[in-house]
Amino acid sequence: MTAIDDTPLGRLDKEGRLLNAVLKQQTKPGRFGFRGDIALKFQPQLADEKRPPEYTMEQVLTFGEEGKSTLPVLAGYLQNFAFLKDVADVLGDALSPDGKYIIFANNIDFLKKYRVSYGDKKFYVLPCDESTVWKEMTDLLSIDKNDIKKLDTGGKTDVVLEAALAWHEEFEPITYEEGVAAMEPVKNRNENRPV
Template identity: 35%
Template sequence: MTTTNTSLAFQRLEAEGRLLKPALHGPTHVTGRFGFRGEIALTIEPRVMLEAAFATAADDDETLSFLAGSLTTYKHLPALIETLGSNIKAGGKYFIYVSDLDRASRYQIEFNGVSFYVLPIDDTSVYNELIDFLYLDKTKMKKMDTAEKVDAIADAALKYTQTYEIISFEEGLKRL
Protein backbone atom coordinates (compact mmCIF):
# COMPACT_ATOMS: atom_id res chain seq x y z
CA MET A 1 0.00 0.00 0.00
CA THR A 2 1.51 3.34 -1.02
CA THR A 3 0.84 6.52 0.83
CA THR A 4 -0.31 9.34 -1.44
CA ASN A 5 -1.07 12.98 -0.76
CA THR A 6 -4.78 12.37 -1.19
CA SER A 7 -6.87 9.72 0.53
CA LEU A 8 -10.11 8.47 -1.00
CA ALA A 9 -11.97 9.33 2.22
CA PHE A 10 -10.96 12.99 1.94
CA GLN A 11 -11.22 13.52 -1.84
CA ARG A 12 -14.86 14.66 -1.95
CA LEU A 13 -14.50 16.86 1.12
CA GLU A 14 -11.40 18.44 -0.40
CA ALA A 15 -13.06 18.90 -3.82
CA GLU A 16 -16.00 20.65 -2.12
CA GLY A 17 -13.63 23.03 -0.32
CA ARG A 18 -14.61 21.75 3.14
CA LEU A 19 -11.13 21.03 4.55
CA LEU A 20 -9.98 24.34 5.99
CA LYS A 21 -7.01 25.66 7.97
CA PRO A 22 -5.04 22.40 7.83
CA ALA A 23 -2.20 21.93 10.30
CA LEU A 24 -1.95 18.45 8.75
CA HIS A 25 -3.37 17.28 5.44
CA GLY A 26 -1.38 14.31 4.25
CA PRO A 27 0.32 11.08 5.18
CA THR A 28 1.03 10.38 8.84
CA HIS A 29 3.86 8.27 10.27
CA VAL A 30 1.70 5.13 10.13
CA THR A 31 2.22 3.48 6.75
CA GLY A 32 -0.90 3.76 4.61
CA ARG A 33 -2.66 6.28 6.87
CA PHE A 34 -3.75 9.74 5.80
CA GLY A 35 -4.51 12.38 8.43
CA PHE A 36 -6.17 15.75 8.69
CA ARG A 37 -6.09 18.33 11.45
CA GLY A 38 -7.96 21.58 10.88
CA GLU A 39 -11.58 22.62 10.39
CA ILE A 40 -14.30 21.02 8.30
CA ALA A 41 -16.96 23.30 6.79
CA LEU A 42 -20.41 21.77 7.23
CA THR A 43 -22.57 24.55 5.77
CA ILE A 44 -21.77 27.83 4.06
CA GLU A 45 -24.83 29.94 4.98
CA PRO A 46 -25.08 30.08 7.88
CA ARG A 47 -21.44 29.10 8.38
CA VAL A 48 -21.23 25.94 10.49
CA MET A 49 -17.88 24.31 11.19
CA LEU A 50 -16.55 21.20 12.83
CA GLU A 51 -13.79 23.01 14.68
CA ALA A 52 -10.46 21.61 15.88
CA ALA A 53 -11.06 18.50 13.78
CA PHE A 54 -8.82 15.43 13.73
CA ALA A 55 -9.46 12.69 11.17
CA THR A 56 -7.71 9.65 9.75
CA ALA A 57 -8.35 7.10 7.04
CA ALA A 58 -6.45 4.35 5.30
CA ASP A 59 -5.22 5.59 1.92
CA ASP A 60 -7.34 3.09 0.01
CA ASP A 61 -10.50 3.40 2.15
CA GLU A 62 -13.39 5.67 1.19
CA THR A 63 -14.43 6.15 4.82
CA LEU A 64 -12.89 7.82 7.84
CA SER A 65 -11.73 5.41 10.50
CA PHE A 66 -11.50 8.17 13.13
CA LEU A 67 -12.92 11.67 13.51
CA ALA A 68 -13.06 14.12 16.40
CA GLY A 69 -14.01 17.76 16.56
CA SER A 70 -16.15 20.38 18.22
CA LEU A 71 -19.56 21.84 17.40
CA THR A 72 -20.91 25.02 18.96
CA THR A 73 -24.33 23.44 19.40
CA TYR A 74 -25.85 19.98 19.51
CA LYS A 75 -28.36 21.12 16.89
CA HIS A 76 -25.57 21.04 14.25
CA LEU A 77 -25.15 17.25 14.44
CA PRO A 78 -27.46 16.63 11.43
CA ALA A 79 -25.36 19.03 9.32
CA LEU A 80 -22.25 17.04 10.28
CA ILE A 81 -23.89 13.74 9.34
CA GLU A 82 -25.16 15.15 6.02
CA THR A 83 -21.73 16.59 5.14
CA LEU A 84 -19.85 13.40 5.96
CA GLY A 85 -22.40 11.20 4.17
CA SER A 86 -20.72 8.15 2.66
CA ASN A 87 -17.38 9.05 4.28
CA ILE A 88 -18.43 7.52 7.62
CA LYS A 89 -19.12 3.89 8.46
CA ALA A 90 -20.40 1.60 11.18
CA GLY A 91 -17.40 0.63 13.28
CA GLY A 92 -15.60 3.95 12.81
CA LYS A 93 -14.68 5.92 15.92
CA TYR A 94 -16.29 9.37 15.89
CA PHE A 95 -16.03 11.75 18.88
CA ILE A 96 -18.00 14.99 18.70
CA TYR A 97 -17.58 17.54 21.46
CA VAL A 98 -20.51 19.92 21.87
CA SER A 99 -20.43 23.27 23.68
CA ASP A 100 -24.07 23.34 24.80
CA LEU A 101 -24.21 19.92 26.46
CA ASP A 102 -24.40 19.68 30.24
CA ARG A 103 -20.95 18.78 31.61
CA ALA A 104 -22.18 15.40 32.89
CA SER A 105 -23.70 14.40 29.52
CA ARG A 106 -22.06 11.58 27.57
CA TYR A 107 -24.06 9.87 24.86
CA GLN A 108 -23.80 7.61 21.90
CA ILE A 109 -26.07 8.63 19.07
CA GLU A 110 -26.63 6.55 15.98
CA PHE A 111 -27.33 7.98 12.55
CA ASN A 112 -28.06 5.39 9.85
CA GLY A 113 -26.21 2.67 11.79
CA VAL A 114 -23.15 4.85 12.48
CA SER A 115 -22.43 5.55 16.15
CA PHE A 116 -21.07 8.87 17.41
CA TYR A 117 -19.76 9.63 20.87
CA VAL A 118 -21.31 12.98 21.77
CA LEU A 119 -19.52 14.63 24.65
CA PRO A 120 -19.49 18.01 26.42
CA ILE A 121 -16.68 20.53 26.03
CA ASP A 122 -16.00 23.61 28.13
CA ASP A 123 -13.32 26.17 27.41
CA THR A 124 -10.63 23.61 26.72
CA SER A 125 -9.50 22.39 23.30
CA VAL A 126 -10.52 19.20 21.51
CA TYR A 127 -6.84 18.20 21.60
CA ASN A 128 -6.70 18.51 25.41
CA GLU A 129 -10.07 16.77 25.80
CA LEU A 130 -8.85 13.84 23.68
CA ILE A 131 -5.58 13.53 25.60
CA ASP A 132 -7.48 13.35 28.90
CA PHE A 133 -10.34 11.23 27.56
CA LEU A 134 -8.02 8.66 25.95
CA TYR A 135 -5.48 8.69 28.82
CA LEU A 136 -2.54 9.80 26.68
CA ASP A 137 0.72 11.03 28.18
CA LYS A 138 0.81 14.84 27.85
CA THR A 139 4.58 14.99 28.27
CA LYS A 140 5.18 12.52 25.43
CA MET A 141 2.61 14.27 23.24
CA LYS A 142 4.41 17.62 23.59
CA LYS A 143 7.52 16.14 21.97
CA MET A 144 5.64 14.86 18.89
CA ASP A 145 5.13 16.55 15.55
CA THR A 146 1.57 17.09 14.28
CA ALA A 147 1.40 13.82 12.32
CA GLU A 148 2.66 11.83 15.33
CA LYS A 149 0.05 13.49 17.56
CA VAL A 150 -2.72 12.61 15.11
CA ASP A 151 -1.43 9.02 14.97
CA ALA A 152 -1.28 8.70 18.77
CA ILE A 153 -4.80 10.09 19.20
CA ALA A 154 -6.23 7.98 16.36
CA ASP A 155 -4.56 4.80 17.64
CA ALA A 156 -5.99 5.32 21.13
CA ALA A 157 -9.43 6.28 19.77
CA LEU A 158 -9.61 3.21 17.53
CA LYS A 159 -9.04 1.01 20.61
CA TYR A 160 -11.67 2.85 22.69
CA THR A 161 -14.48 0.52 23.77
CA GLN A 162 -16.32 2.38 26.55
CA THR A 163 -20.05 2.64 25.95
CA TYR A 164 -22.47 5.35 27.01
CA GLU A 165 -26.22 5.70 27.04
CA ILE A 166 -27.49 5.28 23.49
CA ILE A 167 -30.11 7.91 22.64
CA SER A 168 -31.70 9.30 19.51
CA PHE A 169 -30.85 12.76 18.23
CA GLU A 170 -34.38 13.85 19.13
CA GLU A 171 -33.99 12.61 22.72
CA GLY A 172 -30.78 14.62 22.97
CA LEU A 173 -32.65 17.76 21.87
CA LYS A 174 -35.12 17.26 24.72
CA ARG A 175 -32.24 17.11 27.21
CA LEU A 176 -30.63 20.41 26.21
Protein backbone atom coordinates in the same frame (compact mmCIF):
# COMPACT_ATOMS: atom_id res chain seq x y z
CA MET B 1 3.40 8.93 -0.97
CA THR B 2 -0.26 8.81 0.09
CA ALA B 3 -2.32 11.53 -1.61
CA ILE B 4 -5.48 12.99 -0.09
CA ASP B 5 -7.45 11.95 -3.20
CA ASP B 6 -6.70 8.29 -2.44
CA THR B 7 -8.55 8.58 0.92
CA PRO B 8 -12.12 9.45 2.01
CA LEU B 9 -10.85 13.00 2.76
CA GLY B 10 -10.41 13.61 -0.98
CA ARG B 11 -14.09 14.34 -1.63
CA LEU B 12 -14.29 16.79 1.29
CA ASP B 13 -11.17 18.54 0.00
CA LYS B 14 -12.61 18.85 -3.53
CA GLU B 15 -15.80 20.35 -2.05
CA GLY B 16 -13.67 22.99 -0.28
CA ARG B 17 -14.71 21.77 3.17
CA LEU B 18 -11.27 21.20 4.76
CA LEU B 19 -10.33 24.53 6.33
CA ASN B 20 -7.76 26.04 8.73
CA ALA B 21 -5.53 22.97 8.54
CA VAL B 22 -2.86 22.51 11.19
CA LEU B 23 -2.14 19.13 9.60
CA LYS B 24 -3.04 18.05 6.07
CA GLN B 25 -0.47 15.53 4.93
CA GLN B 26 0.66 11.91 4.95
CA THR B 27 1.47 10.88 8.54
CA LYS B 28 2.77 7.42 7.69
CA PRO B 29 2.70 5.25 4.55
CA GLY B 30 -0.90 4.59 3.52
CA ARG B 31 -2.37 7.21 5.91
CA PHE B 32 -3.31 10.85 5.34
CA GLY B 33 -3.96 12.93 8.46
CA PHE B 34 -6.08 16.03 8.90
CA ARG B 35 -6.38 18.49 11.77
CA GLY B 36 -8.51 21.57 11.17
CA ASP B 37 -12.14 22.49 10.54
CA ILE B 38 -14.73 20.87 8.26
CA ALA B 39 -17.30 23.21 6.73
CA LEU B 40 -20.83 21.92 7.37
CA LYS B 41 -22.92 24.70 5.82
CA PHE B 42 -21.74 27.25 3.28
CA GLN B 43 -23.08 30.80 2.99
CA PRO B 44 -24.57 31.75 -0.38
CA GLN B 45 -21.86 33.18 -2.64
CA LEU B 46 -22.44 36.28 -4.71
CA ALA B 47 -20.45 36.51 -7.95
CA ASP B 48 -16.92 35.27 -7.26
CA GLU B 49 -16.59 36.34 -3.61
CA LYS B 50 -15.41 33.70 -1.15
CA ARG B 51 -17.36 33.71 2.09
CA PRO B 52 -16.57 31.78 5.26
CA PRO B 53 -18.91 28.89 6.02
CA GLU B 54 -22.02 29.54 8.09
CA TYR B 55 -20.80 26.91 10.56
CA THR B 56 -18.20 24.18 10.83
CA MET B 57 -17.12 21.21 12.88
CA GLU B 58 -14.06 22.70 14.55
CA GLN B 59 -10.73 21.29 15.74
CA VAL B 60 -11.22 18.04 13.84
CA LEU B 61 -8.73 15.20 14.27
CA THR B 62 -8.97 12.39 11.73
CA PHE B 63 -7.13 10.34 9.17
CA GLY B 64 -8.03 8.55 5.98
CA GLU B 65 -6.37 5.37 4.77
CA GLU B 66 -5.30 4.81 1.19
CA GLY B 67 -7.80 2.76 -0.79
CA LYS B 68 -10.42 2.77 2.01
CA SER B 69 -13.81 4.44 1.55
CA THR B 70 -14.52 5.41 5.18
CA LEU B 71 -12.80 7.28 7.99
CA PRO B 72 -12.07 4.86 10.85
CA VAL B 73 -11.91 7.56 13.54
CA LEU B 74 -12.76 11.24 13.96
CA ALA B 75 -13.01 13.74 16.80
CA GLY B 76 -14.34 17.29 16.58
CA TYR B 77 -16.17 20.16 18.28
CA LEU B 78 -19.69 21.36 17.51
CA GLN B 79 -21.05 24.70 18.73
CA ASN B 80 -24.54 23.20 18.64
CA PHE B 81 -25.56 19.55 19.19
CA ALA B 82 -28.16 19.96 16.40
CA PHE B 83 -25.28 20.23 13.87
CA LEU B 84 -24.68 16.49 14.37
CA LYS B 85 -27.22 15.93 11.59
CA ASP B 86 -25.03 18.01 9.25
CA VAL B 87 -21.94 16.00 10.25
CA ALA B 88 -23.75 12.77 9.32
CA ASP B 89 -25.13 14.26 6.08
CA VAL B 90 -22.00 16.09 4.88
CA LEU B 91 -19.55 13.29 5.68
CA GLY B 92 -22.16 10.74 4.52
CA ASP B 93 -20.54 7.64 3.07
CA ALA B 94 -17.15 8.65 4.54
CA LEU B 95 -18.57 7.52 7.92
CA SER B 96 -19.06 3.82 8.63
CA PRO B 97 -21.47 2.15 11.06
CA ASP B 98 -18.48 0.73 12.98
CA GLY B 99 -16.32 3.87 12.97
CA LYS B 100 -15.23 5.64 16.18
CA TYR B 101 -16.63 9.18 16.04
CA ILE B 102 -16.24 11.41 19.10
CA ILE B 103 -18.00 14.77 19.19
CA PHE B 104 -17.63 17.43 21.86
CA ALA B 105 -20.74 19.63 21.96
CA ASN B 106 -21.11 23.11 23.43
CA ASN B 107 -24.73 22.83 24.50
CA ILE B 108 -25.21 19.54 26.31
CA ASP B 109 -25.37 19.05 30.07
CA PHE B 110 -21.85 18.94 31.57
CA LEU B 111 -22.74 15.80 33.49
CA LYS B 112 -24.03 13.87 30.46
CA LYS B 113 -22.28 11.67 27.93
CA TYR B 114 -24.27 10.07 25.14
CA ARG B 115 -24.03 7.39 22.48
CA VAL B 116 -26.12 8.98 19.75
CA SER B 117 -27.57 7.10 16.80
CA TYR B 118 -28.22 8.93 13.55
CA GLY B 119 -29.31 6.53 10.84
CA ASP B 120 -26.79 3.69 10.89
CA LYS B 121 -24.02 5.95 12.25
CA LYS B 122 -23.15 6.16 15.94
CA PHE B 123 -21.41 9.03 17.73
CA TYR B 124 -19.99 9.44 21.21
CA VAL B 125 -21.12 12.91 22.31
CA LEU B 126 -19.47 14.57 25.30
CA PRO B 127 -19.63 18.07 26.81
CA CYS B 128 -16.80 20.51 26.09
CA ASP B 129 -16.03 23.32 28.51
CA GLU B 130 -13.76 26.06 27.13
CA SER B 131 -11.08 23.49 26.39
CA THR B 132 -9.83 22.22 23.05
CA VAL B 133 -10.62 18.94 21.35
CA TRP B 134 -6.91 18.08 21.59
CA LYS B 135 -6.89 18.60 25.39
CA GLU B 136 -10.23 16.81 25.83
CA MET B 137 -8.99 13.82 23.78
CA THR B 138 -5.66 13.48 25.60
CA ASP B 139 -7.55 13.65 28.94
CA LEU B 140 -10.21 11.17 27.80
CA LEU B 141 -7.57 8.72 26.57
CA SER B 142 -5.13 9.33 29.48
CA ILE B 143 -2.28 10.35 27.16
CA ASP B 144 0.54 12.17 28.94
CA LYS B 145 1.74 15.11 26.83
CA ASN B 146 5.33 14.37 27.90
CA ASP B 147 5.11 10.96 26.21
CA ILE B 148 4.39 12.52 22.81
CA LYS B 149 6.11 15.92 22.99
CA LYS B 150 9.07 14.84 20.84
CA LEU B 151 6.79 13.75 17.97
CA ASP B 152 5.81 16.03 15.09
CA THR B 153 2.17 17.09 14.56
CA GLY B 154 1.42 14.05 12.39
CA GLY B 155 2.99 11.65 14.88
CA LYS B 156 1.10 13.16 17.83
CA THR B 157 -2.17 13.01 15.87
CA ASP B 158 -1.58 9.34 15.00
CA VAL B 159 -0.91 8.43 18.65
CA VAL B 160 -4.13 10.12 19.82
CA LEU B 161 -6.29 8.64 17.04
CA GLU B 162 -4.88 5.13 17.48
CA ALA B 163 -5.65 5.37 21.20
CA ALA B 164 -9.16 6.57 20.29
CA LEU B 165 -9.68 3.52 18.07
CA ALA B 166 -8.88 1.25 21.02
CA TRP B 167 -10.98 3.27 23.50
CA HIS B 168 -14.50 2.24 24.47
CA GLU B 169 -16.91 3.36 27.15
CA GLU B 170 -20.60 2.72 27.61
CA PHE B 171 -22.62 5.94 27.45
CA GLU B 172 -26.37 6.46 27.69
CA PRO B 173 -27.80 5.53 24.27
CA ILE B 174 -30.14 8.13 22.78
CA THR B 175 -31.45 9.05 19.35
CA TYR B 176 -30.53 12.29 17.62
CA GLU B 177 -34.08 13.57 18.20
CA GLU B 178 -33.84 12.88 21.95
CA GLY B 179 -30.56 14.78 22.04
CA VAL B 180 -32.06 17.79 20.26
CA ALA B 181 -34.98 17.80 22.72
CA ALA B 182 -32.57 17.71 25.71
CA MET B 183 -29.93 20.15 24.44
CA GLU B 184 -29.37 23.43 26.25
CA PRO B 185 -28.92 26.93 24.82
CA VAL B 186 -25.60 27.44 23.05
CA LYS B 187 -23.08 28.94 25.48
CA ASN B 188 -21.07 32.02 24.56
CA ARG B 189 -17.51 30.75 24.47
CA ASN B 190 -16.11 34.25 25.08
CA GLU B 191 -18.15 34.90 28.21
CA ASN B 192 -16.18 35.39 31.43
CA ARG B 193 -12.89 35.55 29.55
CA PRO B 194 -10.35 38.25 30.40
CA VAL B 195 -10.07 40.97 27.78
